[in-house]
Amino acid sequence: MPFDSIPSEGSSPASFEFTFEFYLDRSRRIEADPNMSSGENSDTQSLTESIYAYHEQYGRTYHAYHSGSYNMPNDMTELERMDNQYELTKIILDDRLFLAPINVIRPPRKILDIATGTGRWAIEIGDKFPEAKVIGTDLSPIQSDLVPPNVRSEIDDGNEEWQTGEDWFNIDYIHLLATIGAWSDWRQILAQAYERLAPGGWLEVQEFETDIDSDHVTIPPDNALRRWFADLQQASILADRPIHHAPLFKRMFIEAGFVEVHEKVYKVPVNGWPRGHRLKRIGELWSQSMREGLPGFSYALFNRWLGMTTEQIEVLLVDVRKALAEKRGCPYERFYVVYGRKPETPPVEDMILD
Numbered sequence: 001m002p003f004d005s006i007p008s009e010g011s012s013p014a015s016f017e018f019t020f021e022f023y024l025d026r027s028r029r030i031e032a033d034p035n036m037s038s039g040e041n042s043d044t045q046s047l048t049e050s051i052y053a054y055h056e057q058y059g060r061t062y063h064a065y066h067s068g069s070y071n072m073p074n075d076m077t078e079l080e081r082m083d084n085q086y087e088l089t090k091i092i093l094d095d096r097l098f099l100a101p102i103n104v105i106r107p108p109r110k111i112l113d114i115a116t117g118t119g120r121w122a123i124e125i126g127d128k129f130p131e132a133k134v135i136g137t138d139l140s141p142i143q144s145d146l147v148p149p150n151v152r153s154e155i156d157d158g159n160e161e162w163q164t165g166e167d168w169f170n171i172d173y174i175h176l177l178a179t180i181g182a183w184s185d186w187r188q189i190l191a192q193a194y195e196r197l198a199p200g201g202w203l204e205v206q207e208f209e210t211d212i213d214s215d216h217v218t219i220p221p222d223n224a225l226r227r228w229f230a231d232l233q234q235a236s237i238l239a240d241r242p243i244h245h246a247p248l249f250k251r252m253f254i255e256a257g258f259v260e261v262h263e264k265v266y267k268v269p270v271n272g273w274p275r276g277h278r279l280k281r282i283g284e285l286w287s288q289s290m291r292e293g294l295p296g297f298s299y300a301l302f303n304r305w306l307g308m309t310t311e312q313i314e315v316l317l318v319d320v321r322k323a324l325a326e327k328r329g330c331p332y333e334r335f336y337v338v339y340g341r342k343p344e345t346p347p348v349e350d351m352i353l354d
């Protein structure tokens with residue numbers, strides 16, 4: 001049975017808690033030309049230039065390295081949205097950077113943040129574990145230079161074999177936050193993480209589901225926000241970057257060989273409808289993040305894969321924004337956190353010698 005048809009364990013709404021890291025590839029060092037002359041006419045220069053030669057379309061900029069792989073922009077508007085979303089996820093998680101049982105008593109020595117974005121999480125985890133080497137990877141060189149000495153960023157395509165070298169194996173903790181739309185095959189991502197982890201190391205994936213729900217009413221499929229999510233899912237499948245996997249992660253972790261797999265699901269109000277201050281704030285931040293993100297989420301996917309013009313997309317987004325502001329029905333989106341451990345001892349079948 002394909003993964004996509006397996007329901008996630010423990011994911012009935014009743015069981016939910018209503019609480020609601022450029023790519024200068026530094027490990028593969030660029031060999032210096034022994035006959036180099038002064039002046040900048042080297043492979044180094046062209047590599048750096050190609051990373052920064054952003055693709056421009058729809059009034060936005062998109063990553064240059066492996067251009068076309070990711071459908072979200074990488075301009076200031078998107079970076080601000082990313083940082084706001086990061087703040088939101090921290091509030092959802094009660095200021096925790098992770099839920100996996102890593103701690104300062106037995107601190108991780110190597111940490112990998114795949115698709116690190118602006119690198120905020122990598123910086124903060126680097127501050128928390130100053131003895132750990134932290135690497136954040138991304139397609140775009142959008143990370144801050146102001147990082148702790150133990151944190152570095154690398155341009156790397158997570159869909160391909162990750163870099164090799166000492167720092168890229170025997171990792172104690174691998175983290176992916178809000179990376180849907182980046183991957184062609186989540187199973188391949190989990191398999192590679194499993195391979196790169198040290199025995200006993202942890203993988204944690206934190207991700208929003210791409211639909212809304214309610215405990216008060218049935219939100220009809222023709223609700224503009226639900227329809228937009230459905231269109232986004234369809235375009236993402238056509239783009240070979242499916243975005244609907246969050247509810248399937250737990251099962252996928254187990255299938256990939258992880259043990260002690262935990263899933264925690266948070267309900268995130270889509271605007272300020274809740275009564276309580278904290279949840280109201282979470283809803284307002286989510287709504288703001290979505291408003292900022294709607295054009296960037298939609299332009300490339302809907303134009304390239306659904307054939308819509310930017311004018312048609314803008315018209316559609318008017319209704320989506322209205323639906324986003326609708327408080328009746330108390331809509332929420334689920335946020336999934338799944339973590340699991342690579343066994344200390346390999347499964348028995350791996351130990352059988354031919």
Ligand SMILES: C[S@@+](CC[C@H](N)C(=O)[O-])C[C@H]1O[C@@H](n2cnc3c(N)ncnc32)[C@H](O)[C@@H]1O
Nearest residue numbers: 070115116117138139140157158159177178182
């Ligand atoms: C929504 S952002 C999230 C960034 C960060 N994890 C956070 O939560 O703030 C997704 C990031 O994935 C990166 N990305 C997309 N496809 C990628 C790929 N194939 N390999 C590495 N990074 C990728 C994008 O450049 C973007 O920075």
